[in-house]
Amino acid sequence: MPENAPTSPVATTGPVKVVGTGLLGASLGLALRAAGVAVQLADASPTALALARDVGAGTPAADGDPEPVLVVVATPPDVAAETVVAELARHPRAVVTDVASVKALIADEVARDAGAHLDRYVGSHPMAGRERSGAAAADADLFVGRPWVVVPGPHASPAAVLAVRSLATDVGASPVTLGAQEHDDAVALVSHLPQLAASLVAARLREAPEAALGLAGQGLRDVTRIAASDPQLWAAILVGNAGPVARALREVREDLDTVVTALDRAAQEGPLAPGSTGPLAHVVAAGRSGVGRIPGKHGGAPRRYGEVTVLIPDEPGELGRLFSEVGEAGINIEDLQLEHSAGQPVGLAILSVLPSAVEPLEDELDRRGWRVVAR
Ligand SMILES: NC(=O)C1=CN([C@@H]2O[C@H](COP(=O)(O)OP(=O)(O)OC[C@H]3O[C@@H](n4cnc5c(N)ncnc54)[C@H](O)[C@@H]3O)[C@@H](O)[C@H]2O)C=CC1
């Protein structure tokens, strides 16, 4: 099979031009190339462009290239609108979309400046990413199984909307149509507030003693993973969605005030002081009912898997051997977490499987000599 031959037919014919070839742009380029679609790349940074080319995300756009049918703007949000307007004018027959994490501000600016080109613009936002920037972190499978929000303004043509929905589907995502403000309110809660919460918690660790950090477990890692994100990109995202994010944070501040008041009371008057246990339990219970509402895999209703925890020697090939032996047992791994302890030569693999598979899998792994850990 020739390199980059399509594995399944796609609706996007190409060429697709990607402007901004960092994490999102290069990931999209890789996914489209894997589907056999021609990709033209452009970036304000020659180094970012060369890197995206070298990872296989496409070919740098050049004079004399065939006209793109679709332009995807994957720049930071603060320059997305002006880039969309420039690309609409530069390619008078192309549909133009952007993948920025905020939508209302960009839609307003494009509506103001795009004039007669507005029917070819459809905003969008793949709900897929990671805490690293640049093409070096790009992944052809980044969008697989993720929602991709499509935000057609009132002037968008049906053909333009279809082209952007098809792009999402062609790279394995599920298109979801929302209004711009509806999108921004939603991501304030499910993406922007979590980013701030992770950053605020992780910031407390800067002065923590080494001995305390050595005790860190999976809870801290779960809560702080996205604290490693790019500060400049996130500052642009947060100011671009300032109103909804400030609203969500004000509500958090009210809850925080309640927690601090209850803790102060316990610290001053003793742990059984009236008015301290109740508010604290209430906050934890509210979190518990919130977390229960996060949909499970594939966007379906939350599903409870059973977990099998296995000790893994920190040696090459051990994880692969575990996976193939679970496969040989005819059991599907629904999810996976890895835990490492500082300075330990072993890790823990926590395999999520259907509840009915827990016991047979534990028995089988035990029989094959794995150390199954009771938790
Ligand atoms: N990082 C993430 O997890 C996600 C990011 N997004 C959105 O995708 C967009 C890109 O984000 P990333 O790929 O993470 O950022 P990135 O920093 O990895 O890449 C951005 C690229 O845009 C280029 N660029 C900057 N200004 C430009 C201009 N005026 N013209 C052309 N190129 C320009 C930069 O040189 C850089 O290569 C942002 O709007 C972000 O909000 C959307 C979903 C997830």
Ligand SMILES: O=C(O)C(=O)Cc1ccc(O)cc1
């Ligand atoms: O890493 C994660 O879990 C993310 O949620 C990444 C992400 C970051 C920014 C977006 O606009 C969308 C998704």
